[in-house]
Amino acid sequence: xxxxxxxxxxxxxxxxxxxxxxxxxxxxxxxxxxxxxxxxxxxxxxxxxxxxxxxxxxxxxxxxxxxxxxxxxxxxxxxxxxxxxxxxxxxxxxxxxxxxxxxxxxxxxxxxxxxxxxxxxxxxxxxxxxxxxxxxxxxxxxxxxxxxxxxxxxxxxxxxxxxxxxxxxxxxxxxxxxxxxxxxxxxxxxxxxxxxxxxxxxxxxxxxxxxxxxxxxxxxxxxxxxxxxxxxxxxxxxxxxxxxxxxxxxxxxxxxxxxxxxxxxxxxxxxxxxxxxxxxxxxxxxxxxxxxxxxxxxxxxxxxxxxxxxxxxxxxxxxxxxxxxxxxxxxxxxxxxxxxxxxxxxxxxxxxxxxxxxxxxxxxxxxxxxxxxxxxxxxxxxxxxxxxxxxxxxxxxxxxxxxxxxxxxxxxxxxxxxxxxxxxxxxxxxxxxxxxxxxxxxxxxxxxxxxxxxxxxxxxxxxxxxxxxxxxxxxxxxxxxxxxxxxxxxxxxxxxxx
Amino acid sequence: xxxxxxxxxxxxxxxxxxxxxxxxxxxxxxxxxxxxxxxxxxxxxxxxxxxxxxxxxxxxxxxxxxxxxxxxxxxxxxxxxxxxxxxxxxxxxxxxxxxxxxxxxxxxxxxxxxxxxxxxxxxxxxxxxxxxxxxxxxxxxxxxxxxxxxxxxxxxxxxxxxxxxxxxxxxxxxxxxxxxxxxxxxxxxxxxxxxxxxxxxxxxxxxxxxxxxxxxxxxxxxxxxxxxxxxxxxxxxxxxxxxxxxxxxxxxxxxxxxxxxxxxxxxxxxxxxxxxxxxxxxxxxxxxxxxxxxxxxxxxxxxxxxxxxxxxxxxxxxxxxxxxxxxxxxxxxxxxxxxxxxxxxxxxxxxxxxxxxxxxxxxxxxxxxxxxxxxxxxxxxxxxxxxxxxxxxxxxxxxxxxxxxxxxxxxxxxxxxxxxxxxxxxxxxxxxxxxxxxxxxxxxxxxxxxxxxxxxxxxxxxxxxxxxxxxxxxxxxxxxxxxxxxxxxxxxxxxxxx
Numbered sequence: 001x002x003x004x005x006x007x008x009x010x011x012x013x014x015x016x017x018x019x020x021x022x023x024x025x026x027x028x029x030x031x032x033x034x035x036x037x038x039x040x041x042x043x044x045x046x047x048x049x050x051x052x053x054x055x056x057x058x059x060x061x062x063x064x065x066x067x068x069x070x071x072x073x074x075x076x077x078x079x080x081x082x083x084x085x086x087x088x089x090x091x092x093x094x095x096x097x098x099x100x101x102x103x104x105x106x107x108x109x110x111x112x113x114x115x116x117x118x119x120x121x122x123x124x125x126x127x128x129x130x131x132x133x134x135x136x137x138x139x140x141x142x143x144x145x146x147x148x149x150x151x152x153x154x155x156x157x158x159x160x161x162x163x164x165x166x167x168x169x170x171x172x173x174x175x176x177x178x179x180x181x182x183x184x185x186x187x188x189x190x191x192x193x194x195x196x197x198x199x200x201x202x203x204x205x206x207x208x209x210x211x212x213x214x215x216x217x218x219x220x221x222x223x224x225x226x227x228x229x230x231x232x233x234x235x236x237x238x239x240x241x242x243x244x245x246x247x248x249x250x251x252x253x254x255x256x257x258x259x260x261x262x263x264x265x266x267x268x269x270x271x272x273x274x275x276x277x278x279x280x281x282x283x284x285x286x287x288x289x290x291x292x293x294x295x296x297x298x299x300x301x302x303x304x305x306x307x308x309x310x311x312x313x314x315x316x317x318x319x320x321x322x323x324x325x326x327x328x329x330x331x332x333x334x335x336x337x338x339x340x341x342x343x344x345x346x347x348x349x350x351x352x353x354x355x356x357x358x359x360x361x362x363x364x365x366x367x368x369x370x371x372x373x374x375x376x377x378x379x380x381x382x383x384x385x386x387x388x389x390x391x392x393x394x395x396x397x398x399x400x401x402x403x404x405x406x407x408x409x410x411x412x413x414x415x416x417x418x419x420x421x422x423x424x425x426x427x428x429x430x431x432x433x434x435x436x437x438x439x440x441x442x443x444x445x446x447x448x449x450x451x452x453x454x455x456x457x458x459x460x461x462x463x464x465x466x467x468x469x470x471x472x473x474x475x476x477x478x479x480x481x482x483x484x485x486x487x488x489x490x491x492x493x494x495x496x497x498x
Numbered sequence: 499x500x501x502x503x504x505x506x507x508x509x510x511x512x513x514x515x516x517x518x519x520x521x522x523x524x525x526x527x528x529x530x531x532x533x534x535x536x537x538x539x540x541x542x543x544x545x546x547x548x549x550x551x552x553x554x555x556x557x558x559x560x561x562x563x564x565x566x567x568x569x570x571x572x573x574x575x576x577x578x579x580x581x582x583x584x585x586x587x588x589x590x591x592x593x594x595x596x597x598x599x600x601x602x603x604x605x606x607x608x609x610x611x612x613x614x615x616x617x618x619x620x621x622x623x624x625x626x627x628x629x630x631x632x633x634x635x636x637x638x639x640x641x642x643x644x645x646x647x648x649x650x651x652x653x654x655x656x657x658x659x660x661x662x663x664x665x666x667x668x669x670x671x672x673x674x675x676x677x678x679x680x681x682x683x684x685x686x687x688x689x690x691x692x693x694x695x696x697x698x699x700x701x702x703x704x705x706x707x708x709x710x711x712x713x714x715x716x717x718x719x720x721x722x723x724x725x726x727x728x729x730x731x732x733x734x735x736x737x738x739x740x741x742x743x744x745x746x747x748x749x750x751x752x753x754x755x756x757x758x759x760x761x762x763x764x765x766x767x768x769x770x771x772x773x774x775x776x777x778x779x780x781x782x783x784x785x786x787x788x789x790x791x792x793x794x795x796x797x798x799x800x801x802x803x804x805x806x807x808x809x810x811x812x813x814x815x816x817x818x819x820x821x822x823x824x825x826x827x828x829x830x831x832x833x834x835x836x837x838x839x840x841x842x843x844x845x846x847x848x849x850x851x852x853x854x855x856x857x858x859x860x861x862x863x864x865x866x867x868x869x870x871x872x873x874x875x876x877x878x879x880x881x882x883x884x885x886x887x888x889x890x891x892x893x894x895x896x897x898x899x900x901x902x903x904x905x906x907x908x909x910x911x912x913x914x915x916x917x918x919x920x921x922x923x924x925x926x927x928x929x930x931x932x933x934x935x936x937x938x939x940x941x942x943x944x945x946x947x948x949x950x951x952x953x954x955x956x957x958x959x960x961x962x963x964x965x966x967x968x969x970x971x972x973x974x975x976x977x978x979x980x981x982x983x984x985x986x987x988x989x990x991x992x993x994x995x996x
Contacts, residue, residue, distance in 0.1 A: 044632055048586050048619060053632060056577030056647060063578065079554030080561065084669045085583060085621075085652065086605070088546050104611040107584070109621065112656030113602040121546060123583075123607065123621075134542055134551060143843070149554060154583065158610030171582045345641070 019353055024292050029236050030164075036286055037165045040295045040358045050163035050170030057358065060303030061282055062173055066152060068205055068301070069175065069277070072197050078148040078177060085153070086121040087130045094129060094255050101222025102126070105157040107170075123156040128223065128248075128274055131178055132256040139270065141261045142182045146190070150177040155278075166283030167240070167498050174278035180270045182260060184249070187271035191247045194275045195228050198243040206281060207298045207409035208232050208288050209417050210242060211440070211493060213467040218449050221274075225249035231464045231493065233417045234287045237439040239464040239495040242284055243277035283498075288413050289382070295359025296382050298409055299402045306331055306398075307360045308340045309351050311367035317344075323371045327364070327391075334395050356381060361405050362398075380405055421493075423478060430482050430494070434459035440495045444488030446481035455483055461494045517851055522790050527734050528662075534784050535663045538793045538856045548661035548668030555856065558801030559780055560671055564650060566703055566799070567673065567775070570695050576646040576675060583651070584619040585628045592627060593753050599720025600624070603655040605668075621654040626721065626746075626772055629676055630754040637768065639759045640680045644688070648675040653776075664781030665738070665996050672776035678768045680758060682747070685769035689745045692773045693726050696741040704779060705796045705907035706730050706786050707915050708740060709938070709991060711965035716947050719772075723747035729962045729991065731915045732785045735937040737962040737993040740782055741775035781996075786911050787880070793857030794880050796907055797900045804829055804896075805858045806838045807849050809865035815842075821869045825862070825889075832893055854879060859903050860896075878903055919991075921976060928980050928992070932957035938993045942986030944979035953981055959992045 021039060025032045037043050042058030045051070054062065070080070086109060093099050107123040110116060124130070131149075139147060152175050159170045166172075177194065181187040195212060202208050210230040214220075220227035224246035231239045252258070253269040262268050289296040299305050308328055312320035324340045331338045339360075341351050348365065355363055363379045370376055374391045382405050389397040420439025424430045433441050445451065445463065452463055475491040482494075519537060523530045535541050540556030543549070552560065568578070584607060591597050605621040608614060622628070629647075637645060650673050657668045664670075675692065679685040693710060700706050708728040712718075718725035722744035729737045750756070751767040760766050787794040797803050806826055810818035822838045829836045837858075839849050846863070853861055861877045868874055872889045880903050887895040918937030922928045931939050943949065943961065950961055973989040980992075 044635060046582060046586070046628060046632065047589065048582070048584060048617075051582040051584065053582065053629075054580035055636075056579055059579045060577065062580070079558065081554050081557045082552035082560070082671060084544060084546070084549040084551065085654075086546060086549065086669065088544070091545065106611060107607045107619070108609040109605045110608045111606040112658075113604060119546075121605070130544060131551075134544065137542065138553075156583075160610075171584065173580060 019350070019357065021292060021294050021357065025235065025290065032290075032292075033164070033286060036290055036295050036357075042282070042286075042295075043165050045165075048170075050159040050168070052165050052169055054173075057303060058282070061285070061297070061301055062279055064301035064303065065201070065206075065281055066175070069197070069201055070150075070152070072201070073150050073175075073177065076148075076193065076197070077146075078150045078179075081149050081151055083124070083127050083130060083151055083153065085124045085156070087124055087127075089120045089122060091133045092122050092129045094133065095223050095252055096255075098129065098223035098252075102157070105159070107156050107158055124153070125157050126155055126274075126276075127151065127153075127176055128178070128252060129256075132252050132258060132272075135180060135256065135258045135270075139180060139258060139260050142263055145180055145182045145260060145270065146186060147180040148177070148190075149179070150175055164283070164498070166279050166286065172278050172280070174276050176274065176276040179273045180253075180258065181272070182262065182268070182270065184271050187247055187249070187273050190273045191228055191245045191275070194245040194273070195230065195243075198230055198245070198275075198277055201277075202230060202232070202242050202281065202284075203410065204406075205298065205300045206285055207406055207413060208242070208284055209410065209414040211417075211421075211465050211467055213465040213469070213493075215244070216449070216452060216463045216466060216492070218452055219462060219464075221246045223248065223251050224274075225251060229465050231495075232284050232288065233420060233440060233495075234284070234498070235416070237420055237437040237496070239440065239462075239493075239497045240280060240284055240287070241464070241497070242281060243275070245275035246273060248272040248274060289409055290359070293353075294357035296409070297359040297361055299361040299405050302359070302361050303337060304339045304358075304360050305337045305402075306339075306362045306364055307355045308338065309348055309355075309363065309365045310340065310342055311348050311365055316368050320366065320368060320371065324366050327366060327376065327394075330394060331398070334398065336398070362401060382409055423474070424482065425478055425480070427482055431459055434461045434494070434496065437496060440464070440493050441482075442478070442491060442493055443482035444475075444478035444480050445490055445492045446484055446486045447489035448481075448484070451481055451483035455494065459494075459496075461496050463492045464495045464497060466490050466492045517848070517855065519790060519792050519855065523733065523788065530788075530790075531662070531784060534788055534793050534855075540780070540784075540793075541663050543663075546668075548657040548666070550663045550667055552671075555801060556780070559783070559795070559799055560777055562799035562801065563699070563704075563779055564673070567695070567699055568650070570699070571648050571673075571675065574646075574691065574695070575644075576648045576677075579647050579649055581622070581625050581628060581649055581651065583622045583654070585622055585625075587618045587620060589631045590620050590627045592631070593721050593750055596627065596721035596750075600655070603657070605654050605656055622651070623655050624653055624772075624774075625649065625651075625674055626676070626750060627754075630750050630756060630770075633678060633754065633756045633768075637678060637756060637758050640761055643678055643680045643758060643768065644684065645678040646675070646688075647677070648673055662781070662996070664777050664784065670776050670778070672774050674772065674774040677771045678751075678756065679770070680760065680766070680768065682769050685745055685747070685771050688771045689726055689743045689773070692743040692771070693728065693741075696728055696743070696773075696775055699775075700728060700730070700740050700779065700782075701908065703796065703798045704783055705904055705911060706740070706782055707908065707912040709915075709919075709963050709965055711963040711967070711991075713742070714947070714950060714961045714964060714990070716950055717960060717962075719744045721746065721749050722772075723749060727963050729993075730782050730786065731918060731938060731993075732782070732996070733914070735918055735935040735994070737938065737960075737991075737995045738778060738782050738785070739962070739995070740779060741773070743773035744771060746770040746772060787907055788857070791851075792855035794907070795857040795859055797859040797903050800857070800859050801835060802837045802856075802858050803835045803900075804837075804860045804862055805853045806836065807846055807853075807861065807863045808838065808840055809846050809863055814866050818864065818866060818869065822864050825864060825874065825892075828892060829896070832896065834896070860899060880907055921972070922980065923976055923978070925980055929957055932959045932992070932994065935994060938962070938991050939980075940976065940989060940991055941980035942973075942976035942978050943988055943990045944982055944984045945987035946979075946982070949979055949981035953992065957992075957994075959994050961990045962993045962995060964988050964990045 102125040109121040215227040250269045310324035600623040607619040713725040748767045808822035
């Protein structure tokens, strides 16, 4: 563990004397969120609207997520590349719907120094257009396929609505993956494989349950044939889209001329996918797991997994700190990210509070008597359960606790998701549910955009996802469209959304 | 090793049937460089001037460099963060000299969608101004210091001069580090520590010798008190600046109000440093080590360190490929990045050429008879020496060869640097040397910017570096300024530069 991550960010908040979270999560969710972001040392603001800076503690969470996902992507045959952040207008313009979809939120570069540019340059809202303008140079035969490339970069979309750190920003960290295939089947498999990788990351690593399925045509990615999505539920009953995987079919390969010679030596347009997930995942972690005391981080991505607080007086400081460091070394050897908080200028109680705000999953305290008894005291951040474990069973005890935390975070979130997901079959109940922000409404839908738009207009709720999992038996109750009452085509999930 | 890095980029170049480099390095250095970049699959261009895309093979080299440097920075107490790429004009403007220095090359965002922004936003040419506008919120006491933060991002500087991939681009990958200290001494140590880390990376990992020292006032970073630099020599005798580490003293902390309470409870302005290195390092690797056959990568950063070419006929294909894969597994276990090129559609000779263009340090071929004799044939990319090693000594032999390649690349480059660095004591010789692009001229300099400017005007050469290593005995010969003949203050290195 790099000591500076913790000490620099903690001491800076410390010096401002703003240690605890002063509002309750249920009382003022929005203010609570802002305080967590600031007081746990995740991020800060700049003077331009909608832009944030990640402090070391916040960026270290992104590094954990990136490291995990990057490995999964490399293991499945993807490589990373680099793309410029500026896109000439004429290129962005090539796929018309795509361009129209992003145009209102594009930042435009018009000058360099004092000179007006001959062509406006767009700050990347996403890289399909730029990358696909180059693909024809890279691809000529089926031997060049599949081409699977990923980019860890940022996207820029001018946010005119209210902004929220990690959830809605004018520039955000993300990864965008792009693949090109020689058959439709292969592209369909790719879309689902990526969705599976995302689901595994979000559910098993971040402990956040999701509902997976398709977007409606209205809600799909501009230019895609279809979009698959993972939707999470936030504590205010709203949905947060946590990742999307798009099948572009040949909607881009045609305007961009991405062709290949197939095995029969005939020229074909290629099949494409694109997909992404972003630092919204951090926003979701904050909202789903955080509590009145502060952030609660899932162990697998916590920058500091275990904080050790030595409890000492002046007469035994040296010995206790030595033991704390020995314990640290043992835990490092077991592969944990550990930090010893040996600062003299703060009391143990003060430190407990600070590390609670920062959401470190496990706190260990060790004092003179513990050393003599060869034990340590462990407190879980998530449920604040305290337990004493003998040092000789350090490895197995710690592993058990870690798994429990990881699992408990998930099951609590899943319980909440289930409670707040309701099947509704009449519009009055539906409307009340949306008015009261009561969560996800599972309802029948005839498939017409008209009904979707009317519902949006009257309730501000969207179709968040058309679940893959259409439960035929249960769905019989929902056989009519919640809005027009005609025969429903699919059972879908409506919710208000971030 | 991720198979996709090699196969996708290799097959795409293959399908264009442009396999070898068609000009000699000494005949047309500039065309040779372009061909290497394209044919080895490092990078590609977009339609906007000065911007490049990194293909997987090129980005993988950057990933190797980043991984190495990131670890060194974390080990020395630095953490990573994230900064937006847009900087409000008023912030950039706060340190006047700094702003003036970058203004001509700043890209300006003036609109989002159809709307004119109330304040122009600059695309980050470097992040001092933006970051330092936030530091006052993070720092209040000496306990918050030192603050050591690093960013892996890009910088954008509109290049109006001729551009060159990896060397002069309008957007380039780099890292920029920023530190804040409570004393001048500590900031000075930091500047030198970073320069040492860079020197170790460039000389011991990339095998490129450097001359280290100070920049002249004219050449230092805008806003810095002083700049230290590492200069490498390219095969055309020009200098390439490979990294810089700046002491900003209090030149930024004053205008940005970065203050701290010291131990005596008095308020002081803080001491700062900033430093960076970029993908220019890849440009230097290409130029310094490459040869007429293509790229030559130093083993420590090669994405593929060893390529195995199975030599088979249809009757023994399966057995030979199996052995090749077993060899791969052994080498993976030893920690090498290995790729087996088992493609049937290409001959062994064709594959040899392709991997030579891509600069893979070690090529291993294995055929039926080798398997029977328990040997493999190894060819070094750098000097094309061939040797046969018994499989039972695989580990030690490979390690020896790797170290030799790494060292030989360095000593050859160092020999060249020494040959092309000449001490000159009269301006006529100096001028001829610069006219003929003969390399680095070590000469006396009176310290006046006037002479520096005149020399620049008359020869286009700059003072690249005022070496730390001032050899008092030798420098007696150079006791007069090469231009005005007055007593020289320092012995300096002049050269034309990229």
